Amino acid sequence: MPQPWTIKHKPTSLKEVVGNREAVQKLVEWVRSWDKDVPKHRAAFIYGPPGIGKTVTVEALAKDFNMELIEKNASDYRTEEAVRRIAGLASQYRSLFSAKRIILFDELDGLTGSADKGGVKAMVEVIQNARCPIVLIANNAYDPRFSILRNYCLLIEFKKPTISEVMRHLKNICLKEGIHTDENALKFIAQRSEGDIRSAVTDLQAVAEGKKNITYEDVSWLGFRDRQEVIFNVLRMIFYSKTCSGAKHAASMAEVDPDMLLEWIYENIPSHFQDPHELARALDAVAKADVYRGRIKRTQDWSFTRYMLDLMTAGVAMSRVSSKPSGWVPFHFPTRISALSKSKEERVMQMEIGRKIRRKCHISAARAAKEVLPYLRIIFKNNAKMAAGIAKWLDLTPEMIYYIAEDEAKTEEIKRLIGI
Template identity: 75%
Template sequence: MYQPWTVKYKPKTLKEVVGNKEAIQKFVEWVKSWDRGIPPKRAAFLYGPPGVGKTVTVEALANDLKMELVEKNASDYRTEEAVKRFAGLASQYGSLFGTKRIILFDELDGLTGTADKGGVKAITDITKTAQCPIVLIANNAFDPRFAFLRNYCLLIEFKKPSTTDVLKHLKGICLKEGIEAEENALKFIAQRSEGDIRSAVTDLQALAQGKKRLTYDDVSWLGFRDRQETIFTVLRMILYGKTCEGAKRAVDMADVDTDMLFEWIYENVPAHLTDPHDLARAMDALSMADVYRGRIRKTQDWSFVRYVVDFMSAGVAMARVNTKTSGWTPFRFPERIQALSRSKEERAMQLEIGRKIKRRCHISATRAAKEVLPYLRIIFKNNVKMAAGIAKWLDLTPEMIEYVAESKEKAAAINKLLS
């Protein structure tokens, strides 16, 4: 069974948490100070970048000190009522069996906008009167929404751990997995993660799981991390995957959702599976995935999602029979998504032109923009004289002409004929 290494190697005790020694020390002392009575600040506010161990620190500490951890994510306490239900009583009374309790409000950044004002207010109320340690976590503690709440909190900053610390953690994992890794390879992964241990561990798993050895060459093609790098790793695992398992695993590692991943695969299959039989097989698999996507959309029955995943990952990976891996083909951003995310102005312009067409052709402006505009585009690009005639007939503005012609020179020529 696939298990993410971030879960498998999640620190169970504070000793295993790497980096941020000072912050952790400060936090431990504050929690222990509760033994001597209620401290001036009843809440600790841990903040800092993602993947550095904020949540894990609280969990490991509760484990070390044998405390009961009452834990929720922001999505569970958007409203005042939800917060009170979750933490109101718990914060006031001891636990059933006399163990000490710690209450954690994680991922406070998730609370957004005015609708959640009640949530922050309720957390503040609880913090003022709590009889047990309250822990708050957010990436940014200095958001104005927390201004008032901050007064009641001991602020503890978590910083990005050093490359050396990340490296140490990766080495530990390799040791346990029985992977012999080149120092350089691990260093590369560590550097690339820029202090985000979660992403370092995910990368390591993507690159090294099931291997006996990990070399610098295995990892160096990755380049430096950004959002898209992760998708590139995933695409590579699918389009060049040798096993069904590996390809399916890649889907779990993607930091985009299944639909978006589908678009990525669909866009990139033709350039990476150049043999026509391979390509046909891959497209068959994708069309099957799409059939199940449609079924999910219609029935909202999400159990079909595993078929979608199987077809678009394993199905595509197994399509490669004849295509040789030669050279380096870059991955492309999905065109369909690009088209969707086209700027608002462009859509407004299309609609304006659509309205002009509507007046003459008696079809809806949207339909005109969708169905007529592409033909106009072909004409405007190839026949200046005809374009000028149409432009006059439709009463297009110079901006519209330029938009349809997609070229300043063509537009100038058309406008010249018009005047």
């Protein structure tokens, strides 16, 4: 399991934290003021949306200032008693031999209900008597639960970083990882994250897996992944709904058109209906839906759509009589569609190579793709030197060489011989 990049590339000093310059400055000045005397506010309350660097700022600050950071999460200070246990630590800024100390109560939003009221009360007392800086962090400082607490704190708002700030952070990571990226690809990830740097970094790592070069096409599947999660839920609701209306309602949430939804349902029925009689009934319902689909195509009479939809949703759901979901069953992308899109990509590539051949051999690109390409493939697989000569003559791109050779090592060898 590779290390998450949010950890690997976590800022270790304040200058690496992107965005929120003013807020960070406010925090730094407040911590500095402790060197003179105990300041008016003994606690700072940092608040703002998740994933923008609230925690990491406090950690980096402690490192920059060489302070001992005592970090606690909601689970550590759930009760009054637990808070009081931490109180002792707050009674000293520095002792003769130790570093200056800073105490962080992180993720205050995690405190729930009345059971924690005592915890908040105890926290107020700890702050009132603190001899060292205390930092609180929550998403929303204006939650009524924190109203008393707020009076004792210097409030510091953290805002979402801008798209270009997120991009800068992503660029730095790519630099360190030795990955080339398209400006547009980074922009796509940054925009999608809506200022949540944590999720932007996680997305970047997911698309960069095993790649040294990231293009816009590589990142566009992130959008698809979101839609895929939606469709999985829709399928689950259709396959396991106990009512017709539940199954029908699910279809209205799918973000794909009815034809595509039918493909998804058809593809996944066999793995979700184990009982052969139920399976037969479910497939029968889908087959009938498909008949209506054909009728709609032919007649352009869209009023048939409701029969198609009812059959493929309610019809499928009602096929289940007694069987229960059998553990966790993954969903599959419709193979028919992926085969189609794969062969489309292939056709595009073949035509591009065909065009290169046309330029030199004066035959049509389609004919070149059909008649010349198979021979090139044999050459590229068996004779790298000859392949290199041909690739150079035809001015093939590395992607084309890879497509013809169908092998990474061979491609590298040919590229080396050409000197690209």
